[in-house]
Amino acid sequence: MSVEVKNAIKQFGAFTALDRVSLKVESGELVALLGPSGSGKTTLLRMIAGLEFPDNPQESQILFYGEDVTTIPASERKAGFAFQHYALFRHMSVFENIAFGLRVRPKTTRPPEKEIRARVEKLLRLIQMEPLGPRFPSQLSGGQRQRVALARALAVEPKVLLLDEPFGALDAKVRKDLRRWLRQLHDEIHVTTLFVTHDQEEALEVADRVAILRAGRIEQIGTPDEIYDRPASSFVYDFLGNVNLFSGRIKDDSVVIGETAFALTEKSGAEDTDAVAFVRPHDIRVTRSASGQSTLPARVVRCHAAGPLANLELERLDGGGWFTVQLSREQFHELQPRTGETVYVELKTVKVFAESLPINYSI
């Protein structure tokens, strides 16, 4: 266990940023803290860096490799931190920015000038910016600045690398490139890394494990597959997006959506409770005729088949709103749907969350 947070509480006035958060990160792991704004993810990261301190120091703990650092200030924690807006020292060159962490060390532990130069040059090679050492931060692009911020954090050989929205301020293409680069970099140097993001795609693509935060609590933590395939709550399902919501009612062993009843895989024992069924767009089958009993009638509103998958926008005939279906190209060509015609949909994998019940069901 390289980083462990136990039971941390943090409040800013009346706002609760962290509500008894506990988190364990294995050595060498790349973990994403994912959540909407205000969910406490940045506060958690700053707390690990030592820029914020928990409100309950008696009950809470922060451990680096088993060593209690709860009351140790940021300057002695040996964490590397890259800020959302980079926070590069604007009056220093790229080279001096990266060298800063080494130069401010006390004389006894400061490496000699020659070694500092060698280390900085090695880092400049690592971030692929070798010739740009003498430049100033103002003369760099956003992506370059972010890489310098990373190199500066890595220069002090941190026990933990903390990145606050590392790609937040960049445009889409640079973002994708840098994402891939970060993953490669992590595979090369294997430093335990936590990064904050509000972009689910980014978290699922880059991280070994993803922690989803909501209102100061960790809602679920797991590998990207686990999170995507088995969301622990309706919030996680909703937040990860790419999902259709069907509201209905649970009646004993079935869920009723519109006028159609779908059988549940287990008995709920509940009498008539509000419930929401979550269905991913690729877990829906579309047919021309109402073959089985459990099909919903819908009207085709729009179809677009650009790219490897075809998207259908459908409107429920029972007035329950719109939903999206994803078909492979073959399925799409087989079906040949036309705008305005009526089709019948079958829900293949469904997760039902009942608001008043502690248990969740699948169909």
Place this chain on the structure above:
Amino acid sequence: MTPAATTFHPPREPRRQLNTEPVWVRRLLISLALSFLAFFLFLPLAFVFTQAFAKGIGFYFKSLTDPLTWSAIKLTLLATGIAVPLNCVFGVAAAWAIAKFDFRGKNLLLTLIDLPFSISPVIAGLIYVLVFGAQGWLGLYVNAEHPWFPWLAHWLDEQNFKVIFAVPGIVLATIFVTVPFVARELIPLMQAQGRNEEEAARVLGASGWQTFFRVTLPNIKWALIYGVILCNARAMGEFGAVSVVSGKIRGQTNTIPLHIEALYDDYNFTGAFAVASLLAFLALITLGLKTWVEYQNARQDETEISS
């Protein structure tokens, strides 16, 4: 871009409408503004110099090298030499505390810093007279029958230590009126720059002093110099507060502005203007330095933006 390549031409009409004032109106407004400036700013300045040299260059230098003038210059330099560095340190400390930390009474501190701007300098001087004068707390303490620290009262009495009508009072008054200059200049800048760079330095292992000298200070360099220039100009030219506490003893407690008044009261107009030209020179130098610093600052901003 060639006109053919643009797909959208903004309508010309509204722009022309903004400039529809007839030529004579524009010329009238401009000449009004210029003649106002000439009459109230340039003319008096020119008058100072013509009067100063009215009795020839010999008399001008004789006025400046007069022992009383020389003592006024020395006293002004002394008061400024103490007030400006002190306010520089205080201003940076206050601005740092206000911009980078949250604490109780932050707004009170902000208001207190502005106090010397909002209070009349004469009142500021009077406060010092009330506190440190012969009838004030200091006088009562030294003359008390059983003071708290008898040795201190005795020593003060023996040294004939005085604040009012003496150099310490002048220094205190000068410090008081110049408190806001440096702090006011730095606070908005430091607030705009935020705490991120300092936090980054801390995480990288820098101590508080290292963070200040290596990160904060270089970022506020130009604003600090600008504040010091303004503070210096005000410290040298201060009249009101200093005139209350000085007692105007010639050769002892007269600063340059007080000495000018004394010469003028003696009907020595040329001498008064000769010394006044010193302050006018100082004003011109201040303006020059101010423009240069603003230029440097703008250049720095420009390199930051052009990326």
